[in-house]
Amino acid sequence: MSKNNRRSFLKKIGLGFLSFSIGDYIPLFSWVKSAFPGYRSERIVYFTTGFKISEVSRHSAIIWTRLCDRETPNPIQHKRRPEVFRHPIDFDEEQPVESMDGGVAGAEGYVRARVFNAEEEKVSEWVKVEAADDYTAQIPFDDLRENQAYQVEIEGRPSLPDSATVATGEFTTAPGPDRVRRTCIVTSTCQYFWSFDDRRRGFRSYDSMRRLDPDFFIHTGDYVYYDKPGPLAKTVKEARHKWHAMDSRPSLKELYKRVPIYMVKDDHDLLKNDVFPGSGGYGDLTFEDGLKLWHENAPLQEKPYRTIRWGKDLQVWLVEGREYRSANTREDGPRKTIWGERQVAWFKETMASSDATFKLLFSATPVVGPDRKNKNDNHANSAFDTEGEWLREYLSGQEGAFVVNGDRHWQYVSRDRETGLVEVGSGPVSDCHAQGWDPNDMRPEHMFLRVKGGFLSITVDREEGEPYLSFRHHDVEGSVVNEEIFN
Incomplete structure (x- = not known):
């Protein structure tokens, strides 16, 4: 887009030709998403910290997961002491958490889960994950059948129009x-x-x-x-x-x-x-x-x-x-x-x-x-x-x-x-x-x-x-x- 076209676009949406910082663009991106439902960002979210199928009973289960902004955690770089517990050598306790061995930053977005088998299917609503809960989601499922095998499919998206990242698993309810x-x-x-x-x-x-x-x-x-x-x-x-x-x-x-x-x-x-x-x-x-x-x-x-x-x-x-x-x-x-x-x-x-x-x-x-x-x-x-x-x-x-x-x-x-x-x-x-x-x-x-x-x-x-x-x-x-x- 040329400079003139950009100026014309900003005038049309009522913002004028102003100087923007990166933070200033955030509400603009939100406006574009709402104005154009087919809009897709180029972000991808990941299930780097996995998911847990928890608290399974005869008729219920909870699916836990967390959205992440990268596919792999930070590599393990430190050597360890030879004694019990193997504490890391020369680990800088004051360094930013984001740079620590094993670190995985979270990501805002949406998660939903599906549990199914040949006889039935249950799909949750989309759950928005946010920084306040460390980008985690807990999705309960009830009214499952006892002693039944189920497949699990979890989807994660940066925004709802975006393409989904998918993870799969399985479990069996209690007899x-x-x-x-x-x-x-x-x-x-x-x-x-x-x-x-x-x-x-x-x-x-x-x-x-x-x-x-x-x-x-x-x-x-x-x-x-x-x-x-x-x-x-x-x-x-x-x-x-x-x-x-x-x-x-x-x-x-x-x-x-x-x-x-x-x-x-x-x-x-x-x-x-x-x-x-x-x-x-x-x-x-x-x-x-x-x-x-x-x-x-x-x-x-x-x-x-x-x-x-x-x-x-x-x-x-x-x-x-x-x-x-x-x-x-x-x-x-x-x-x-x-x-x-x-x-x-x-x-x-x-x-x-x-x-x-x-x-x-x-x-x-x-x-x-x-x-x-x-x-x-x-x-x-x-x-x-x-x-x-x-x-x-x-x-x-x-x-x-x-x-x-x-x-x-x-x-x-x-x-x-x-x-x-x-x-x-x-x-x-x-x-x-x-x-x-x-x-x-x-x-x-x-x-x-x-x-x-x-x-x-x-x-x-x-x-x-x-x-x-x-x-x-x-x-x-x-x-x-x-x-x-x-x-």
Whole structure:
């Protein structure tokens, strides 16, 4: 367009021939889009941080995703220390977040999702994503049919007239409480970005879990570590970066395309080590900031504690251990709690009403232990001994009840010496995150002990009509290193 033509065009739209900065053009572009519905920008949005199929039940699911402005994250440039946790060497904590290893900037735009199979199709409305929620979207689907396989298609556009970027996946809804079906769960915990064991893909355990073709995945907390360097997340922007860098790892993204996820939070992905309400902030990051960031990244429609029935033989409980707890430093007694009064009442009511063969409590922190003497924030510690004794006694009285926990950086199976309650710890997701317990310190409670990384698979099935439960610890490559079977 010539200078004269440009001047004529601006006069026609009433702006005159003025000097414009880049920011001045933004309302002009918006006007052009509205005046010309067929207008398309040249922008493209991407699903660089993947998507999660979350909170799947018999009849519902939530699709989570985030729009990004580039196809790949920033490359990993820093070398790492050789010791546990593998902190990055010479990492500049003051550099702009946009330039950090693993960084993925978000993008405004629109998202919609479709779930379908041969018999039905459900399509959401377009959802606008914005900076206030870190460009994330959570799209719920209801009225699905139980025990049905569904395909997922997600579309992202910079504006509605633009061409769409498409991502696809699949999931299966839960079977009803009268249906007998073999079920395989995988679970892991404790994954610091810099503790990766595959520079290109992220964590080998995720690829190993995917090869088992599980029905669903439960992450039991410390999904990210705000309070470990690279960066230390003392602002909302730095904390969000931790999620971007983690979710863009290919091994995670590929698992989530076909395996539903349920997420439980713990201290490091809420704020800082051993956090409780009133324990203070972390730099400029507050407890309330941590809650908002959690809900941006972990789709939930109701309370953070919930229970999922999966067929006749399995029900799981996911409990919340940070939002309702008493101060860790408070003197122990009947009113000191990790769960809070309402959650305890809910747990007792739902547990008592369950007729599932096996009942699995998933806790971000240990209930049985044993744990280290210097810890004071979980039910296996003397700091919460009153509630811990009640919980162990209560669970031991429930037929088919077991505890599966995260938080501890070693794999184990233990049986409480007083009540007989069995607890299984998955251990951290990689070997270079394993530490905190002497591998030669085998206590009487231990049925199995291994100070290495990997994951836990849980299978519920029947043999000659009799139900059984199998816990298998795997190393990061997927090899089974221990198995415990309960009938």
